Amino acid sequence: MRTSHTLLPTLREDPGEAEIVSHRLMLRAGMIRRVAAGIYTYLPMGLRVLRKIERIIREEMNRAGAQEVLMPILAPAELWEETGRWGFYGKELLRCQDRHGRNFCFGPTHEEVITDLFRREVRSYRQLPLNCYQIQTKFRDEIRPRFGLMRGREFLMKDAYSFDRDEESARMSYQRMYHAYEQIFTRCGITFRAVEADTGLIGGNMSHEFMVLADTGEETILYEETGTYAANVEQAEVLPPIKTSAPPLLPLERVQTPNAKTVDEVCQCLNIPPDRLVKTLLYQTGTEESVAVLIWGDHEANDIKIKKHLGVTDLALASPERVMTITSAPVGFAGPVGLSGIRILADQAVTQMTNFVVGGNAADLHLINVNWSRDIQVDSVADLRQAKAGDPSPKGNGLLSAAKGIEVGHVFLLGTKYSKAMEATFLDQKGKDTLAVMGCYGIGVSRTAAATIEQHHDTKGMIWPIPIAPFHIHLLPVTASDHVLHTAQTLYDSLSESGIEVLWDDRNERAGVKFNDADLIGAPFQLTIGGKGLAKGFVEVKRRSTGEVTQVEPEHIASFFQEHLGSYL
């Protein structure tokens, strides 16, 4: 393609709206343009990347035995009411009414629609396993869309749904998808890690997220340096503490801690390290029940673990008014001693402590030398805190390390959550109605493009992995002589004919402008044709990722690129 015939509006300046690298570079390189908050147009350069990712996904999904279908974007409310998600999904679900007043949503995910199809069309165990996928525009009405394609309101997804006759077979389908995802992200040329993850709004029994590793990632993952265990920080399990012999118990004391509400303030006031303190966090659940959760001073509570332990889906810190009602004190002085009419949960780590500090349930008051049994009764003890780097691995291979990641794929073993709610059954070998065991599997196509940039860029621009680069070669004639232009035309034609994708900068611009745009757009190879080099009988190939420059005779260019690109064509 020639740039003069391409809608490729590159920007020299960083656009104000961009918050992260991929967003900034995709705008600057003319790949996307904003239409509304979280809603973008893909210009030709951006769409080419999406199409390449789609193609890899399609090939690997087909190879794994999945079948491509296309469900509608509009889903009738009735289907979502069957699973309860019409009410449960909240404001992120974009909804509309048709002219007759019927309710629809714009599917952010399609479990209901595919399960409805299954129960109508699949009769027998002989038709299983079944795995259907689609690549489709999805909607999520984010409260604060941001980061360009990373957290948009309209985005491109691959979603797949498997149906199996039993749990064992469903686990095999799950493994096939897990493997297909490894193939997909490997083929895209990105460094990723599959981690154990929470099942969230989708539900189910098991799930893994596929994380692109990048310092700019919003998610934290914890992993064994020497083993295979890896998990989202929200999901990572914490081992029970090792029992140590306890020092003698000291008498409980009340101490004044004026205005000391945070862990830091209390530690400073009492001149103690944070590991002497137990935080008392007050929550309220969706049913308006209140709960106290005890967490060690230098740990963080993990809301997902607390929710699971309580068996609730809604959980929020209690309001200051509620804190006052429960503790008779403002926020910052809650403590478990003498707290009544409320369940008290303790993270397993704090049960190993002796002579610790807690809030005194009165303004400016803390208690010191607090001890279990003697001073506090708890209702249950569990793993309720966030794991962190340095924790022992739950699988036993040394300590956990932390890394930042961007979620680009997510696989779920759903079990019978949806098939039960929607009565999606088949006849088993004995002719008995049996619930299908399901899995679902998503890939954020547009997000994968953005995550790749977060992982592959430098100060000058993007550095595309060959398999998903918008073009293989950026052809840069930098002298306006007939010889140079003729050579450019000849090389463009011959490379294009062999299936190599060439973006030809045929603008009448200075070499510096062309080089800057080429580094910005980040095609894997830059092919520069200059008058001086040509006089000496060569053109120059620069590899974008390494900066390495090779002089090649024009007549050997085709074979040079066949060698470097052949396996990707």
Added chain:
Amino acid sequence: MRTSHTLLPTLREDPGEAEIVSHRLMLRAGMIRRVAAGIYTYLPMGLRVLRKIERIIREEMNRAGAQEVLMPILAPAELWEETGRWGFYGKELLRCQDRHGRNFCFGPTHEEVITDLFRREVRSYRQLPLNCYQIQTKFRDEIRPRFGLMRGREFLMKDAYSFDRDEESARMSYQRMYHAYEQIFTRCGITFRAVEADTGLIGGNMSHEFMVLADTGEETILYEETGTYAANVEQAEVLPPIKTSAPPLLPLERVQTPNAKTVDEVCQCLNIPPDRLVKTLLYQTGTEESVAVLIWGDHEANDIKIKKHLGVTDLALASPERVMTITSAPVGFAGPVGLSGIRILADQAVTQMTNFVVGGNAADLHLINVNWSRDIQVDSVADLRQAKAGDPSPKGNGLLSAAKGIEVGHVFLLGTKYSKAMEATFLDQKGKDTLAVMGCYGIGVSRTAAATIEQHHDTKGMIWPIPIAPFHIHLLPVTASDHVLHTAQTLYDSLSESGIEVLWDDRNERAGVKFNDADLIGAPFQLTIGGKGLAKGFVEVKRRSTGEVTQVEPEHIASFFQEHLGSYL
């Protein structure tokens, strides 16, 4: 693909919901399934056809110099307000509000979004002509969705938009698209005709519809048998009548016509042929103005021509109450004689009449021997009637013939309608701000699939043209012997390897069931492997379109199909 691993739920019975052939056959052949009124899931067999049509469209659009982009489905109301279409488009426009209460529509067409992109990104005449297209799911909230994919609420479209520096260049862009459309539909293997058409809700200066010819079509087209002229019946021009010498004028008479309100009733009552009668149709416009339109008894009024003549967008027959107010008579007795306070338009044909019959503006009264000038003053005379088969061609090549068609494509020369409303300008060669001249070009991808079936089917099922068939070959082993199954496997493998698409019916079903499904699904070739034939050294190839059967030795099958399919691979 093996049918045992494919979601291909064929039906033996006609489904009750289907109203037309394509709808019935797509349901029966397991290509689509209904999710809600006018909203479908495409199963693997249906999606394969869409993807093939998409591919042909993409290749021809690229060849014609258009660039693929992807605009969002959600379009902000503000853009549609700039062109006035937010109000003008009515209830067919599906709308929603986001969680912050901002209005969006689900674009049925994208003139506003692309024009906004143009005005932000294109500066200079050097960047023109520009033509951007996308293939995207579109929405239209039809009041009565029906006919399966033919008139759905969610459907797949290709839409393209061109921007040119002047009218002449815009006409060239239009011609390039017109030609590309001819290529696309020709390559799809369907018989079509491009016809002059009305510009409707899109607007503009000129448009052509691409019509698939089929007896089941909803549209009527008129065309020259011997020339090139063809038009949608709504658009077809009518030549002025040839002047004839008028007979002597007879005196006006009032006659009682009890209960005779329709043309038929009046003719019967007065014992005259319809061509003695002039109908007086009373309309009201969006601005509530009333208009009388005089049309010959055996002609039909053309509302689009009347709207254009009046320069209005809304036009409807006047209510009975309004008719009573204007004529002092119930519906059926309106006439132009003595009618005051209202504009009177006459179709050009009626001005050639003498001594004709009109309504008398009183219940049960008509006037006979009415004549122009003496009895009636009209405000204007124009071509206001529907053309019909047998009319002289407006281009002079004989009489017009009629045919039924299905609109699958539509090209519009928009002019500056949108660029003016949205101030989409570029700097011309003299550095002057100039409005871009636009065109827009649509193809109904899902509708093309349905229209193809309307044109290519028989009583047994679909008959796919090779280029867009879901599979090239339906492989039918009809004996369960090892020899037959081994041959099926061998042929399946060797054909698949050479890029030929084979659907292998590996079910344990009777030959009759397999043959029926194969005829229903309509792959161009059926390859039957039976025990008896194989013993004699041959397999059978049936061409679906002709029923012609050829016996081929298994070892020659690959070359047989290379010969018949090679140009389509």
